[in-house]
Amino acid sequence: xxxxxxxxxxxxxxxxxxxxxxxxxxxxxxxxxxxxxxxxxxxxxxxxxxxxxxxxxxxxxxxxxxxxxxxxxxxxxxxxxxxxxxxxxxxxxxxxxxxxxxxxxxxxxxxxxxxxxxxxxxxxxxxxxxxxxxxxxxxxxxxxxxxxxxxxxxxxxxxxxxxxxxxxxxxxxxxxxxxxxxxxxxxxxxxxxxxxxxxxxxxxxxxxxxxxxxxxxxxxxxxxxxxxxxxxxxxxxxxxxxxxxxxxxxxxxxxxxxxxxxxxxxxxxxxxxxxxxxxxxxxxxxxxxxxxxxxxxxxxxxxxxxxxxxxxxxxxxxxxxxxxxxxxxxxxxxxxxxxxxxxxxxxxxxxxxxxxxxxxxxxxxxxxxxxxxxxxxxxxxxxxxxxxxxxxxxxxxxxxxxxxxxxxxxxxxxxxxxxxxxxxxxxxxxxxxxxxxxxxxxxxxxxxxxxxxxxxxxxxxxxxxxxxxxxxxxxxxxxxxxxx
Amino acid sequence: xxxxxxxxxxxxxxxxxxxxxxxxxxxxxxxxxxxxxxxxxxxxxxxxxxxxxxxxxxxxxxxxxxxxxxxxxxxxxxxxxxxxxxxxxxxxxx
Numbered sequence: 001x002x003x004x005x006x007x008x009x010x011x012x013x014x015x016x017x018x019x020x021x022x023x024x025x026x027x028x029x030x031x032x033x034x035x036x037x038x039x040x041x042x043x044x045x046x047x048x049x050x051x052x053x054x055x056x057x058x059x060x061x062x063x064x065x066x067x068x069x070x071x072x073x074x075x076x077x078x079x080x081x082x083x084x085x086x087x088x089x090x091x092x093x094x095x096x097x098x099x100x101x102x103x104x105x106x107x108x109x110x111x112x113x114x115x116x117x118x119x120x121x122x123x124x125x126x127x128x129x130x131x132x133x134x135x136x137x138x139x140x141x142x143x144x145x146x147x148x149x150x151x152x153x154x155x156x157x158x159x160x161x162x163x164x165x166x167x168x169x170x171x172x173x174x175x176x177x178x179x180x181x182x183x184x185x186x187x188x189x190x191x192x193x194x195x196x197x198x199x200x201x202x203x204x205x206x207x208x209x210x211x212x213x214x215x216x217x218x219x220x221x222x223x224x225x226x227x228x229x230x231x232x233x234x235x236x237x238x239x240x241x242x243x244x245x246x247x248x249x250x251x252x253x254x255x256x257x258x259x260x261x262x263x264x265x266x267x268x269x270x271x272x273x274x275x276x277x278x279x280x281x282x283x284x285x286x287x288x289x290x291x292x293x294x295x296x297x298x299x300x301x302x303x304x305x306x307x308x309x310x311x312x313x314x315x316x317x318x319x320x321x322x323x324x325x326x327x328x329x330x331x332x333x334x335x336x337x338x339x340x341x342x343x344x345x346x347x348x349x350x351x352x353x354x355x356x357x358x359x360x361x362x363x364x365x366x367x368x369x370x371x372x373x374x375x376x377x378x379x380x381x382x383x384x385x386x387x388x389x390x391x392x393x394x395x396x397x398x399x400x401x402x403x404x405x406x407x408x409x410x411x412x413x414x415x416x417x418x419x420x421x422x423x424x425x426x427x428x429x430x431x432x433x434x435x436x437x438x439x440x441x442x443x444x445x446x447x448x449x450x451x452x453x454x455x456x457x458x459x460x461x462x463x464x465x466x467x468x469x470x471x472x473x474x475x476x477x478x479x480x481x482x483x484x
Numbered sequence: 485x486x487x488x489x490x491x492x493x494x495x496x497x498x499x500x501x502x503x504x505x506x507x508x509x510x511x512x513x514x515x516x517x518x519x520x521x522x523x524x525x526x527x528x529x530x531x532x533x534x535x536x537x538x539x540x541x542x543x544x545x546x547x548x549x550x551x552x553x554x555x556x557x558x559x560x561x562x563x564x565x566x567x568x569x570x571x572x573x574x575x576x577x578x
Binding site: 231307341380 | 491492494495496498499500501502503511514515517518521522524525526527528530533534535544546555558559561562563564571573574
């Protein structure tokens with residue numbers, strides 16, 4: 001399909017209309033998404049109406065905004081006014097928000113046309129999108145494999161060419177993991193850069209909305225479409241960001257790259273390790289100074305992340321009681337039973353497991369050993385990253401230690417699933433940005449991602465590295481082959 | 485690390501969730517495997533770090549003023565049933 005720049009140019013030069021573009025994407029989704037299963041809800045009628053309005057604007061000669069006429073997909077935990085927002089959960093299967101999320105407001109203000117809502121792990125808890133209460137999403141590169149998670153629908157949709165830009169949310173890797181598995185670019189912005197207002201919370205101190213694109217430039221358009229201050233999010237930051245499009249042209253010559261040895265240690269797939277190391281050599285060839293260093297946070301960071309995120313989730317999900325909204329049980333004898341049965345029937349297995357884990361970590365007798373210690377370790381992670389960014393412009397690692405795995409392969413072993421997040425969770429604990437960029441393919445043709453980690457509000461540096469690598473290795477990122 | 489059945493039952497009560505015997509057995513095993521991994525937190529040297537240090541993070545405040553939101557229909561659009569200004573739920577006490 002098209003890049004954002006191709007669509008913008010085509011609309012400006014009147015090669016095609018917005019209605020034609022939106023219709024083309026919708027038709028592709030209707031024709032091909034039965035194989036991938038990325039969308040939960042399509043917004044066909046409204047999207048075409050908005051496209052007509054954009055065409056009127058173009059005809060009248062008005063200046064077009066940054067996302068004007070660009071088809072967009074949103075993860076189904078981003079509230080959309082009048083459009084079902086389920087969080088891929090039975091408990092919210094009939095929930096229609098009466099308001100738009102901060103990110104959705106910005107997308108609409110900037111002219112983006114929302115095509116629909118995308119599948120995810122229930123309440124964003126998972127790394128494979130197998131925890132959706134509705135259906136599994138498939139990896140466009142191999143339909144027997146998972147697309148990664150929790151924003152698996154968003155990554156698969158961009159990879160399959162169903163929209164040039166989609167959005168997900170990243171609490172412990174939920175944008176970067178599916179970006180890596182589906183061979184697309186996915187950014188987890190600095191905590192506070194994108195509004196969380198209307199993002200249905202998993203863990204409020206870690207959650208951040210981030211864009212997916214097939215190229216670094218599309219991902220930049222995605223970020224520019226949603227970044228910026230929002231008074232409705234008390235953790236939103238008012239920071240002036242540079243022009244990323246200018247920045248990426250500067251190259252990476254003379255910049256310093258730190259390679260944390262622990263991110264290449266035992267447990268990592270041989271092909272992943274070799275491919276990422278090969279890409280690091282390319283960075284050197286492009287003029288960056290590469291140096292190995294020690295960042296001993298991977299194993300403990302995973303523990304701290306699962307304790308903190310589950311604790312926050314157990315509190316955030318306390319609101320689902322079957323009374324004010326969401327699914328309500330049919331039979332009960334008391335008010336307490338109404339709540340317990342509604343929650344027990346409405347939540348899926350992984351959500352219940354994490355609520356239990358979080359409640360356990362916060363309960364009297366275990367609070368000091370788990371929650372408090374995890375929160376203190378979080379401070380250590382922040383300090384270690386601060387020290388790293390005194391020496392390096394960017395820290396680089398594989399996005400995941402494994403290749404995209406088969407559907408069902410890790411479903412019955414939660415701890416094994418959690419281990420997939422080893423290289424991504426610490427970034428959320430520290431509140432810093434990171435981007436996953438396609439680095440190549442395994443012998444079997446499965447995508448491998450490389451992760452660039454930056455200091456707070458230094459998305460510009462991440463994009464410089466991502467763009468330099470992308471332009472040098474020039475991968476074919478179209479997953480559709482004959483016969484598929 | 486061992487987790488007892490009573491502990492899981494108690495946590496379930498706090499979390500407003502119910503599990504049958506089979507689910508409970510499975511949950512205990514999974515909990516033990518997850519908590520085993522968490523042991524690395526105990527081994528970590530955390531001297532010199534504090535849980536709360538807000539030195540550089542000043543939280544933003546907003547003006548304390550009343551903002552009326554009068555579109556009640558919109559606010560309660562996902563409620564199953566309303567009576568006057570109240571959410572109506574089925575009778576739960578005799």
